Amino acid sequence: MKMNLFAILKVAFRALGRNKLRTALTMLGIIIGVSAVIVLVSIGQGAQSMVLDQISNMGSNMIFVMPGNLNFGGASMGMGAASTLTDEDVLAMEREIPTIAAASPGVNASGQLVFGNQNWFVRMQGTNEKFPRIRNWNVEQGEFFTEGDVRSSARVIVLGKTVSDKLFPGLDPIGQTIRVRNLPFRVVGVLAAKGQSMVGQDQDDTAVIPYTTAQRKLLGQQIPSINQAMISAISQEATGVTQNQITVLLRQRHKIPASESDDFFVRNMTDAANTFEQLTTIMTLLLGSIAAISLVVGGIGIMNIMLVSVTERTREIGIRMAVGARPNYVRLQFLMESVALSLMGGLIGVIIGGALAAVVSRVLGWPTLVSALSVLISFAFATAIGVFFGYYPAHKAAALDPIEALRYE
Amino acid sequence: MLETLSQKREPALADGDAVIRLSHVHKIYPMGDFEVHALRGISLEIKRGEFVAIMGPSGSGKSTMMNIIGCLDRPTKGHYFLEGVDVSTVDKPGLADIRNKNVGFVFQSFNLVPRTSALENVELPLIYAGVSSNERIRRAREALATVGLADRERNMPNQLSGGQQQRVALARALVNNPAIILADEPTGALDTRTSVEVMEIFQRLNRERSLTLIIVTHEPDIAQYAGRIIQFRDGRIRRDIPVGNRKDAAQILRELPPESEEEDYDEDEPVRDT
Structure with missing residues (x-):
């Protein structure tokens, strides 16, 4: 049977539009998660790019050589003294x-x-x-x-x-x-x-x-x-x-x-840059994964609300099945709803996260960098969460028996 | 297999061919240690263009019968041929396709999708049939016109009276040109006049389009609009008789006093299932 994706998408958005407050609150979890990821990663990446900029600012492929230690009657005079x-x-x-x-x-x-x-x-x-x-x-x-x-x-x-x-x-x-x-x-x-x-x-x-x-x-x-x-x-x-x-x-x-x-010291700025890069990468990952936890919590919120929605709309599911909706079609419809929730949440989260990053760099003076990659990753992550946490409720809807569902009060 | 079904429908089955044939159909529900025999070996034929009323007390098996004929359920034993094709072993998605193309449902409690316009409710089966948007709207409007609700396509179910809602449900059942229409207590939630109006549409469709109609009812006077009454008792067919003096809904409607001009707006219409 031919699937009419656009029609299902319309149905999904209609369903979300019926309960705007609930939809908004559910999305809020994802919005907070995504914007937290965007802001924290942008701070990490901003710090990284600033450090690297300044290292490369010192010169291209720089190596410093300094004269060595001078021992003056047993007392070390420090690097460069000789x-x-x-x-x-x-x-x-x-x-x-x-x-x-x-x-x-x-x-x-x-x-x-x-x-x-x-x-x-x-x-x-x-x-x-x-x-x-x-x-x-x-x-x-x-x-x-x-x-x-x-x-x-x-x-x-x-x-x-x-x-x-x-x-x-x-x-x-x-x-x-x-x-x-x-x-x-x-x-x-x-x-x-x-x-x-x-x-x-x-x-x-x-x-x-x-x-x-x-x-x-x-x-x-x-x-x-x-x-x-x-x-x-x-x-x-x-x-x-x-x-x-x-x-x-x-x-x-x-x-x-x-x-x-x-009796001399050689300092390689590339090594220093690499060390800094590693450090800031670890910092970015750490910040990002802390924020990702809130994204997962948002996903659980989606699952919760989708389960409620499936129960509430049992009769509607029964009607759809009676007029010929295959179980897969019902599953897809509910999956689309949760993905739409997380995608819209992701989109708003990216916008808010970007704005917050700008505020952080303006007000606190920290360098921030919102990279296309971090936007893409948090978007993909939000979608994956929508699919992952939406699957169980959607599956539950698809597994309903049409006779029972039609009788549901 | 769907294609064979729909292809067979138009030319192969003329009036008088069996649209529905049940052969020794049993339905057994396991209930823990017990088994409930809802149907005990039903054999039955319904021909194209027939208008059949199924009657019987609760627990007689008539609902189970409806579910099997409507492809919502499968027989435990025996065979069910819909338009000559054995559908007793079809899987769930296959049954959904058959319901979509070959069966139209009308329920006692209307079962319209809430907060969704009349037009969109009627479009529903066409969405699952993969019909394009323009074609959907065209056919849904046509079906609404057939039941006399062309001017109500934008209304939400709660802005329609009980009779109007049931007509929207009927339009939805008609929209995909099914072989049979199954109506489960279609007048159970309607007042007398509205009931007659709905029966008038049923009779008209049956007469003009040779539509095969099966209604389940426990109101004897509603059953009198049909051409044949099948009575169930304890999971068996007790009686299967033609209706002698069939009632003509159009005639009765003309004779009814023109009480309460329009049946508009009746939001608190009690909607109860049995």
Whole structure:
């Protein structure tokens, strides 16, 4: 016998429309469940994407190398205290390891920047001309300093956005001369705004100068040393290999016997990103499954109400069977009702969940991300719940004996 | 098998062929340790175009008989041929299809789906027959016109009088062009005048369309509208006689005083099942 799906669907919606309050209350369970899943997963995913964004913001396929521990009469001075890393090491790495796309020495310096009557204390980074490429950070105004500037330890400076705004409110900083620790520096560029870091630090509160300038002019080092090396691998997959090769090469260059440990540290940002990703994924799953419990409770509500509905409509079922509804048809009709309930609940839940996620990010300032996948999954889950919890009542309806059902009062 | 049934109906069975044939039909209900013999070997033939009244006290087996003839139930023993096809061994979905295409039901308590318009109630069998929406509406309107309710298609059951509800139920029974119409106490919930009106429609359909009609009633004067009376007692046929001086409902209706103009709106009409 031909099935008229559209006609059954109409019958199902009609039945739901007859008892609007009951339908609404039953849907509420699903609505709460779905919107809870959407909101909590969006918070989890928002946190994840923020962390990952910021890690990738630090640069592409970044590897940091820092000089090792310095033991000073038995007291450990901590990572980076020793001056075991030189710009020669950085050059050697870039020359000999093919998976390195770009490398730059890093020298830290700080000081007061003065322009006219404005001044601002800045932690500066001494680096080379590859900085924009390694850090994925371009200049917004002017230009970055050149290889020549690095070679000649030129007194040029590229300002972070915050610094530029503080020193040159409403003025064009390019070509201006500022004083850094009483030395004149020419502003050649301003970096694009990057915003807050993971720990809430203003990344734009910085300035970049050639590392040679930092070593010789600002720090006045007799033996030039560097605070770290920033390395960008050619791809994310290559970061692990590159890290190992750096270790091998540096041990060789520093002539470290096999029995001794490294006098440097290598940090791979991809590893860090993966760890964070795993953590936030676990968090998202945890939040999602807590919310899913409420969805299951909503499903039980559907089952409950469908059982009541089957009992109430026993006579109607009898009539339908008497005029030729096959048991399968009756089953399908009731199943459609429960699926329609859960689907509509799911739809409203998605809308409310999306709105709540927006409110959370607006009011609480948490990043939220409503992904198509989470919408799809919670929708599919809601439908599955409608089918699962609707099946038993529908089966009960289909199993009714038409004679008994017609006699039911 | 459905197709064979419906194909056979039109040309193969002329007036006088047996639409219904029961051969040694038994129905036994197990009741714990007991067995209740509702039917004890019924053999019976009803020809196309007959109007039969089944009578008998409660417990005589007439309801069981109706259920079997209407394919709501199957005989425990024996055979039931509907339009020449043995339906005593058909499974549940198969029986549903037969009820849909070959049988029309009219009940004492009307059994319309509540809060569903007259038109949609009449459409019901067509939905299960897989008829398209436009065709459904066309045929449902036609059936409503046949019972004189063309102007009431939008009304809900509770906006119709008892007589009107029973006519909607009759339209629903007619809509799929069944071979037989089974009416279980069709006038049991109606007043005298309305009862005669319903019987008038029955007689008209029987006369004009050669529709086979079987009504169960315990009112002797209602049975007089039929052409044949079968009396049941203790699960057996006690008497099977033609009606001598058959009543003509149209005639009686004309002679009735035109009391209480319209029978509109009677929401508190008692609706009771036996």
